[in-house]
Amino acid sequence: MVFPERSCTNKEISVEAEIGQDALAPCGADLQTPRLKIGTRGSRLALAQAEETRTRLAAAHGFAPEEIEIIAITTTGDRIRDRPLSEIGGKGLFTKEIEEALLSGAIDLAVHSMKDMPAALPASLTIAAYLPREDARDAFISNLCSRIADLPQACTVGSASVRRAAQLKRLRPDITIVNLRGNVETRLAKLDRGEVAATFLACAGLNRLGLSHRITAPIPENEMLPAVAQGAIGIEIREDDTRMRDLLAAVNDTPTEIAVICERAFLATLDGSCRTPIAGHATIKDGVISFRGEALTLDGRMTFTAERSGPVADAARLGREAGEEVKAKGGSHLLHLS
Numbered sequence: 001m002v003f004p005e006r007s008c009t010n011k012e013i014s015v016e017a018e019i020g021q022d023a024l025a026p027c028g029a030d031l032q033t034p035r036l037k038i039g040t041r042g043s044r045l046a047l048a049q050a051e052e053t054r055t056r057l058a059a060a061h062g063f064a065p066e067e068i069e070i071i072a073i074t075t076t077g078d079r080i081r082d083r084p085l086s087e088i089g090g091k092g093l094f095t096k097e098i099e100e101a102l103l104s105g106a107i108d109l110a111v112h113s114m115k116d117m118p119a120a121l122p123a124s125l126t127i128a129a130y131l132p133r134e135d136a137r138d139a140f141i142s143n144l145c146s147r148i149a150d151l152p153q154a155c156t157v158g159s160a161s162v163r164r165a166a167q168l169k170r171l172r173p174d175i176t177i178v179n180l181r182g183n184v185e186t187r188l189a190k191l192d193r194g195e196v197a198a199t200f201l202a203c204a205g206l207n208r209l210g211l212s213h214r215i216t217a218p219i220p221e222n223e224m225l226p227a228v229a230q231g232a233i234g235i236e237i238r239e240d241d242t243r244m245r246d247l248l249a250a251v252n253d254t255p256t257e258i259a260v261i262c263e264r265a266f267l268a269t270l271d272g273s274c275r276t277p278i279a280g281h282a283t284i285k286d287g288v289i290s291f292r293g294e295a296l297t298l299d300g301r302m303t304f305t306a307e308r309s310g311p312v313a314d315a316a317r318l319g320r321e322a323g324e325e326v327k328a329k330g331g332s333h334l335l336h337l338s
Helices: 044-061 096-104 162-171 184-192 203-208 242-249 254-269 312-337
Strands: 011-016 021-026 036-040 068-074 109-113 125-130 138-142 156-158 176-178 198-202 233-238 278-285 288-296 303-311
Touching: 036 044, 036 096, 044 068, 044 109, 044 184, 044 203, 044 233, 044 242, 068 096, 096 109, 096 125, 096 233, 125 242, 125 254, 138 184, 138 203, 156 184, 162 176, 162 278, 162 288, 184 198, 198 203, 233 242, 254 278, 254 288, 254 312, 278 312, 288 312, 303 312
Parallel strands: 011 068, 036 068, 036 109, 156 176, 156 198
Antiparallel strands: 011 021, 109 233, 125 233, 138 198, 278 288, 288 303
16 A cells, blocks of 8 residues: 655644754645644655555544644654664654654654664553554665675675664675665665665565565565564554544554564563664464564674464563573673663
């Protein structure tokens, strides 16, 4: 399902953390007070995910889509693009201002790519629903070749992900990896200018933007296990907001919820952050959840894995147990996880 970049009913909030001020910039004509306000980042992908949420909520409850307002919030992570996330504070830089708007009541719900969410949420917030998951795999994108193994010797590849960097070093230690941040379009433009021989993006994001034709090849999970919760959209609310919880129940995708609960339990057990090469993916079939997770050393030379399967009711426990096994296997090699 592909959604437009944005609607004229959307607004933008630029949140300047340094001075604590919010600036509201309406897009188009003023509307009557909307039923709901959705907060999200301002990238084309984030807005597409918010549009999908709006469309599903409107259809489920008989609202006109225009009754649900989308507010784009500029986060610290969006403003600082010249340094790796691991150097400036981690994944929370993409959620902090949005969660502040949620806590203040400026928005009613927040739409997130779950792979970008820190392992722990603020105590008074919760993920109340998940939309159906897209393809969880990583996409290999190159104008030179069709797979990692065929990349030129000692070439340069762009990625801002420590997970993908470690997994690539494991496969091709000869390759030089440079930091490549920015939105999907920015990264693709740098690739097309020849700044790097290849890059990686999530298949899910490219599919949602109608850019699946840019996927040179999906990467098999035995080569590059996806990020925890990759491809999943989560909807965050205030924990005590029973009205929103009831509204969102109609759009929640239970298989996605169960899989993400398992994967994030693994992440939380490892105290995972964007500084840590951690991957994990759960699938469900006939009431059984199967999970594989791994943590790597930053140089990709060592990988510690764990697998679990069992009833879907045990999803969180299975994820935690896999995390504990990886911790035990990694020992002192994974001190950077703490």
